[in-house]
Amino acid sequence: MKRIKAACICQTLHFMLKEDVEKSWAAQQVKSEVEHYKKTLERNHTKYRIVEELPQDDGSVIVKIIKQYNQSPVGDYLD
Numbered sequence: 001m002k003r004i005k006a007a008c009i010c011q012t013l014h015f016m017l018k019e020d021v022e023k024s025w026a027a028q029q030v031k032s033e034v035e036h037y038k039k040t041l042e043r044n045h046t047k048y049r050i051v052e053e054l055p056q057d058d059g060s061v062i063v064k065i066i067k068q069y070n071q072s073p074v075g076d077y078l079d
Contacts, residue, residue: 008078009067023058027060048068
């Protein structure tokens, strides 16, 4: 029999600008979307660590994150 001792997932998320809208408005929406994503993680009690948050020249944002996989224990992944 096996048991999961610790599990996390590494993701690189690219929050991209919407096309066919004003660039400054789209950039604001991206920032808002990133904040909403973080609040959702908190609200769901998901353990996570943002490794990098990289604003791009076009206004989009790339987020590299390590987060809890399902409700599995995270072990020392987030230390």
